[in-house]
Amino acid sequence: MNDDLKKKTQETAKRLFGEGIKMDPPYVTWREFDKNLANDFSMFITGNLYSRAVLTLPERQMAACAMLAALRARDELKLHVNAALNVGCDPRKLTEVFFQLAPYAGMPAVNEALQVYREVLKERGGWPLR
Amino acid sequence: MNDDLKKKTQETAKRLFGEGIKMDPPYVTWREFDKNLANDFSMFITGNLYSRAVLTLPERQMAACAMLAALRARDELKLHVNAALNVGCDPRKLTEVFFQLAPYAGMPAVNEALQVYREVLKERGGWPLR
Amino acid sequence: MNDDLKKKTQETAKRLFGEGIKMDPPYVTWREFDKNLANDFSMFITGNLYSRAVLTLPERQMAACAMLAALRARDELKLHVNAALNVGCDPRKLTEVFFQLAPYAGMPAVNEALQVYREVLKERGGWPLR
Amino acid sequence: MNDDLKKKTQETAKRLFGEGIKMDPPYVTWREFDKNLANDFSMFITGNLYSRAVLTLPERQMAACAMLAALRARDELKLHVNAALNVGCDPRKLTEVFFQLAPYAGMPAVNEALQVYREVLKERGGWPLR
Amino acid sequence: MNDDLKKKTQETAKRLFGEGIKMDPPYVTWREFDKNLANDFSMFITGNLYSRAVLTLPERQMAACAMLAALRARDELKLHVNAALNVGCDPRKLTEVFFQLAPYAGMPAVNEALQVYREVLKERGGWPLR
Amino acid sequence: MNDDLKKKTQETAKRLFGEGIKMDPPYVTWREFDKNLANDFSMFITGNLYSRAVLTLPERQMAACAMLAALRARDELKLHVNAALNVGCDPRKLTEVFFQLAPYAGMPAVNEALQVYREVLKERGGWPLR
Numbered sequence: 001m002n003d004d005l006k007k008k009t010q011e012t013a014k015r016l017f018g019e020g021i022k023m024d025p026p027y028v029t030w031r032e033f034d035k036n037l038a039n040d041f042s043m044f045i046t047g048n049l050y051s052r053a054v055l056t057l058p059e060r061q062m063a064a065c066a067m068l069a070a071l072r073a074r075d076e077l078k079l080h081v082n083a084a085l086n087v088g089c090d091p092r093k094l095t096e097v098f099f100q101l102a103p104y105a106g107m108p109a110v111n112e113a114l115q116v117y118r119e120v121l122k123e124r125g126g127w128p129l130r
Numbered sequence: 131m132n133d134d135l136k137k138k139t140q141e142t143a144k145r146l147f148g149e150g151i152k153m154d155p156p157y158v159t160w161r162e163f164d165k166n167l168a169n170d171f172s173m174f175i176t177g178n179l180y181s182r183a184v185l186t187l188p189e190r191q192m193a194a195c196a197m198l199a200a201l202r203a204r205d206e207l208k209l210h211v212n213a214a215l216n217v218g219c220d221p222r223k224l225t226e227v228f229f230q231l232a233p234y235a236g237m238p239a240v241n242e243a244l245q246v247y248r249e250v251l252k253e254r255g256g257w258p259l260r
Numbered sequence: 261m262n263d264d265l266k267k268k269t270q271e272t273a274k275r276l277f278g279e280g281i282k283m284d285p286p287y288v289t290w291r292e293f294d295k296n297l298a299n300d301f302s303m304f305i306t307g308n309l310y311s312r313a314v315l316t317l318p319e320r321q322m323a324a325c326a327m328l329a330a331l332r333a334r335d336e337l338k339l340h341v342n343a344a345l346n347v348g349c350d351p352r353k354l355t356e357v358f359f360q361l362a363p364y365a366g367m368p369a370v371n372e373a374l375q376v377y378r379e380v381l382k383e384r385g386g387w388p389l390r
Numbered sequence: 391m392n393d394d395l396k397k398k399t400q401e402t403a404k405r406l407f408g409e410g411i412k413m414d415p416p417y418v419t420w421r422e423f424d425k426n427l428a429n430d431f432s433m434f435i436t437g438n439l440y441s442r443a444v445l446t447l448p449e450r451q452m453a454a455c456a457m458l459a460a461l462r463a464r465d466e467l468k469l470h471v472n473a474a475l476n477v478g479c480d481p482r483k484l485t486e487v488f489f490q491l492a493p494y495a496g497m498p499a500v501n502e503a504l505q506v507y508r509e510v511l512k513e514r515g516g517w518p519l520r
Numbered sequence: 521m522n523d524d525l526k527k528k529t530q531e532t533a534k535r536l537f538g539e540g541i542k543m544d545p546p547y548v549t550w551r552e553f554d555k556n557l558a559n560d561f562s563m564f565i566t567g568n569l570y571s572r573a574v575l576t577l578p579e580r581q582m583a584a585c586a587m588l589a590a591l592r593a594r595d596e597l598k599l600h601v602n603a604a605l606n607v608g609c610d611p612r613k614l615t616e617v618f619f620q621l622a623p624y625a626g627m628p629a630v631n632e633a634l635q636v637y638r639e640v641l642k643e644r645g646g647w648p649l650r
Numbered sequence: 651m652n653d654d655l656k657k658k659t660q661e662t663a664k665r666l667f668g669e670g671i672k673m674d675p676p677y678v679t680w681r682e683f684d685k686n687l688a689n690d691f692s693m694f695i696t697g698n699l700y701s702r703a704v705l706t707l708p709e710r711q712m713a714a715c716a717m718l719a720a721l722r723a724r725d726e727l728k729l730h731v732n733a734a735l736n737v738g739c740d741p742r743k744l745t746e747v748f749f750q751l752a753p754y755a756g757m758p759a760v761n762e763a764l765q766v767y768r769e770v771l772k773e774r775g776g777w778p779l780r
Contacts, residue, residue, distance in 0.1 A: 059192070064234065242465075293489070293508075323586040
């Protein structure tokens, strides 16, 4: 069962983070401090949570980007915007999610999200959006 | 053009808030303080923003619920969870979005979102989820 | 010098909190836990900070209300909205400050601030605003 | 190995939440929505994380209370203040941690934490602190 | 009427952002993603909201700076500190507003606001304040 | 008495910030804007609050680091992580406090805290932790 979880973790991580911009996932930092806990975190988040099929990966990434942008978590947003594009999210819908932050999280969150998004698109060669 | 915007505002508001739980939308409070600005807010948020077709209304509500839960905006989350169910969001996917807050916004946000969601489902007669 | 600070603290506290709604200031709670530190807090905040004359008390209260509303600190906002009215802030300008939260802190902050403001106005007998 | 994790989870949960105030832990809510994920959360948080011996349980609870108070997560703070007292944290040190929020998280966080703490002490029959 | 709104938007934008430090306003970013929505945002925020006369522009900017500093929205604070000086806010009163964040938002917000303010003053040639 | 407070302030400041990484404490910025208020802040925070003996300085610094990391106050966290090491906090316990942010403040707070901690350890020549 743990082998199965490990396999799911690795496959999901590859789909999310295997392409696009070059950026160390947080796992690298966790491992430098504590190898065991890094594995626990990774298996819990990517294995237990992200591998659940209730949401498709694109739906999950749209939600993750909405949350991270609302929280103004710049680095994690960058990682997950790239992952969203990797799993096939529609780039125009991502823009729209970031604009929709306006009435709830305010323009500072909108502005930061759009800047991060533009950076990712430029690194991936997908800027400007048509 | 302004008549067109007013009509879109009213139609979108009806689809989102016309059914389900009884809860005054914030518009009622805005209007008590300033009628003109209340209209400006409403036409901008519901008219200009929510009426855009890049996201379907269910997609938009999934994103709104993700953001509002991350921001721990309890009243607005209640309003928009109900709206999400009104426009046809899958109730199991909403649950999953709230669980996914865990690694980004932390368990206090998860717990509050699930409590709000349970309240709304109970008021709508849809609890427990099968 | 400390007597002077104590006197300034008491005079400023009286101008801010001596009238209007009935609500225990936080000082009462601090003192229940630690009498010495309660005095230190009070002399620092109300004595050292609030007694400075760079801002008039109404200007200071407008800024305090703007901050507390942005931080969604409901109880403290209630206390300071009342204090703002006690020191002569224009009630319509307070409304406008809360509306202006919209583009920066988002509508959840606007809605909470307006609700708190309406509660205070009702308790003071000043609702509705003409 | 999973049996071992389950046993550690249960033992740690009992030490933390087995006494004092009556309050449903969040696990009860999680389980109503999804039994499997509730177990994953519980085993990860209480099993993997809280059972680690780098920090003693009282040290861990002091840190948890500091964080939750800074985040103004009222319900979770209540739960963990009670747990802190259950595992033997010094009640005067808890007070001091909440006062120390002042320069970093501001007085709204101090005030909320002290109110929650007073509620818990009253329910446990430990108020006022000598 | 829309022409009137557009004119008010342009005039208010010029008074706020027409002088002082060089910094792209967020409008530039919005427009790169969606020209129509950028106009809607701009006309709503600068046109509908900022052009209202209940607050003078200096009063409005004092409130905006208080909020943005409390929210630790660094880029937007920089833009609006400059705008505050453009419309004639008293530089010593701005300092005082940032110090007053201390009891409500905590010292991290004070420190960030003062750093941003010092940067703006240096770029404008107004540092040190006499 | 004020001389006594000044002396306590200076002694505590020296123990906390006298060694390790080179980084201007916020006092330097406060003083550039207002010398009197800078002294009031410093005497209140470092003198009145940090000099209290209810918590040992290492206990106080563990709490300060937990709070600042939860608040994602990067600069202040850097200052206080260094201070924590100066007063003798166990480096492995600090790591554990930052990992424990996961269920409450979310992974963006964990990641930022670990990055800041790693920077400080590198500047002090204490990286990697054995």
